[in-house]
Amino acid sequence: MRKPVIAGNWKMYKLLGDAVDTSLELKTLVANATHCEVVIAPVFTALKTVADRLEGSNIHVAAQDCAIQNDFGAHTGEVAPVMLKDAGCSHVIVGHSERRQFYGETDESVNWKTMAALAAGLTPIVCVGEQLPDREAGDAESVVKTQLEGGLNGLTVSDLERIIVAYEPVWAIGTGKTATPEQAQEMHAFIRESVGEVHGNDAAENLRILYGGSVKPDNIAELMSQEDVDGALVGGASLDAQSFSKIVNYKQ
Numbered sequence: 001m002r003k004p005v006i007a008g009n010w011k012m013y014k015l016l017g018d019a020v021d022t023s024l025e026l027k028t029l030v031a032n033a034t035h036c037e038v039v040i041a042p043v044f045t046a047l048k049t050v051a052d053r054l055e056g057s058n059i060h061v062a063a064q065d066c067a068i069q070n071d072f073g074a075h076t077g078e079v080a081p082v083m084l085k086d087a088g089c090s091h092v093i094v095g096h097s098e099r100r101q102f103y104g105e106t107d108e109s110v111n112w113k114t115m116a117a118l119a120a121g122l123t124p125i126v127c128v129g130e131q132l133p134d135r136e137a138g139d140a141e142s143v144v145k146t147q148l149e150g151g152l153n154g155l156t157v158s159d160l161e162r163i164i165v166a167y168e169p170v171w172a173i174g175t176g177k178t179a180t181p182e183q184a185q186e187m188h189a190f191i192r193e194s195v196g197e198v199h200g201n202d203a204a205e206n207l208r209i210l211y212g213g214s215v216k217p218d219n220i221a222e223l224m225s226q227e228d229v230d231g232a233l234v235g236g237a238s239l240d241a242q243s244f245s246k247i248v249n250y251k252q
């Protein structure tokens with residue numbers, strides 16, 4: 001059984017006070033959610049405070065990115081996974097499309113970050129997803145497969161048990177255009193099959209694959225009803241505690 005994960009990516013929103021207020025409101029609203037794991041990803045500067053305030057709750061804290069390695073050194077501006085763990089994080093988002101598109105993230109750096117996160121005891125949420133022209137050209141699957149092979153290169157079966165993959169079609173992010181449940185299911189099944197080819201069927205069966213891209217309270221239930229959709233990575237609709245709690249509590 002794959003336990004669902006509902007994760008909120010707060011991107012570059014919220015000053016510290018707002019991040020704390022939203023976290024505390026959410027803590028109450030999702031206190032009874034046992035059917036899924038709840039994760040929120042505030043900006044770096046809010047991680048420690050939010051993690052402290054959520055201690056003992058059922059909400060996990062994630063960073064939105066990390067350095068490619070854990071060795072301390074002259075890497076101005078970077079934050080090592082081990083430092084994120086030290087600040088109270090349990091998860092880290094790696095390879096988000098916004099980082100791939102605008103900040104030079106490559107499959108190789110995603111691979112390094114994933115391994116560094118695992119080494120620090122964090123759960124990496126590895127993002128993949130095609131752009132609109134890829135889908136229109138019929139290349140969505142090959143693009144995602146390349147990202148997966150590059151990002152997960154060299155991982156062992158036991159590493160695979162500790163990661164989460166998020167499928168986020170770039171054309172659905174922040175656009176209000178959700179992939180249809182069928183489109184999501186089709187790609188998730190393809191991702192599972194591709195992981196199975198490289199890492200074996202057990203690893204593939206146990207892998208949690210989240211969908212991201214315009215997930216809202218009114219479309220989450222249908223997405224979650226798909227066999228290979230094991231959760232969601234939510235942007236805009238996670239910024240408000242009421243709206244995100246409705247997504248977390250999609251079952252009630």
Ligand code: 13P
Nearest residue numbers: 009173174213214235236
């Ligand atoms: P939206 O939910 O705002 O489309 O963002 C999705 C996303 O990028 C989550 O990482």
